[in-house]
Amino acid sequence: MKVHHLRSATFIIESGEHFILIDPMLGKKGSMPPFSVFRFKAEKNPTVDLPANADQLLDKVTHCIITHSQTFGFKPLQHGDHLDPAGETFLRQRNIPVITPAKDKAYLEKYGMTVSHGVAPWQTVAIAGGKVTAVPSQHGHGWIHKVMANGAGFLIELEGEPSIFVSGDTVLTDEIRRALTELKPDYAVLAAGQAQMDVGQPLLMAKSEMMEFIGLAPGKVIANHMEALNHCPVDRRALRTLVAEQGVADKVLIPEDGETLSLS
Template identity: 70%
Template sequence: MVTHSQTFGFKPLQHGDHLDPAGEKFLVEKGIPVTTPAKDKAYLEKYGMTVANGLEAWTPTPYLGGEITAVPAQHGHGWIHKVMANGCGFFLQLPNEPSIYISGDTVLTDDVKRALTELKPDITVVAAGQAQMDVGQPLLMPTDEVMEFIQLSPGKVIANHMEALNHCPVDRETLSNSIQQLGLEQKVLIPADGETLEF
């Protein structure tokens, strides 16, 4: 699953933190089918990837014996999201597994709130690093939006997208402190690099 990859179809602007050259090579060489937003399908196919699903927003699609639904994502507040690769999140329902909503790179929007309150995922994943460029507003949820996302989530929350990029000012310790201040520490998991979580 690739939540987003291209900006204006221009390879140097590909979001390398979501699809880097090594990952791209691996997917092509192994012929691994990819699921992505419909707008990215032709772009990925141009570089040799097999795209099994180009998803349209809010349209449940058969996936691995269950269903996958794309939830629109807005990659930033203000004008900056228009030059970013607005992608999607994924809501997955697979047989005999907890449902999961991976929000992708997004700020807190009505679509994200709808995914949390209507789809009621058992597990949610939120990009919590508050990424920001030198200009423009945050590209990801600022801390107050992350806290609202956590509070709206019906089940466990996994916080990721921290400390991997130099433009993510919110680190694990900072997020943990914010979560503790609101008494949400039992609801949120902040995995270390390489850590495996089982549910």
């Protein structure tokens, strides 16, 4: 199995003839508005372009998993860092089958995407000769997670391959702990940017939660969701320093945009 990290939360899992795209934010640099205006620099998103190898990899995509997209069904509140207009166009034009949380199924279909499965919490469905299981997530602490409309993480188990748990946008909850300790993924993908809006608590795990997540993970952790969005203050350098100080640097992979990881 290979993981091709493109940008932020967007990556591709390669297994044989199957290429599974996760959370397609495919637009050009600056194609979306800032997600924070006061708390952080009001820079348009994404703040970086896709890597040079993105088009070649995207041409091979056979399936897609979207961890979350809609908020109250209101298009201007769509989570563009997990499905932006360019990502929508890509999925529509190529008729890529999508797996997504059950609550988002009708919304994506309304905008022309082909949803093969809307998955309920802890439900398992088939994909690419294997299976995926949805894990409930909580997109922030306090009241803001209700406004953000929670999505799901996904455990992906493909035949003959290591299992991989994609956390999605979440803080650390008992459900996430259960996914790590009971489902025992070989690899776990951690959204590590500690995103924050102009109001409310962080939407992703704080540093202490990330350290607990890494400690609970039975295998290695792949950190993403950094250095592409203006509301994510934790960057790769800060995370490398943190995991080194905590003595877990050998357990954490922090890919650069365009980097390919070979998992075994």
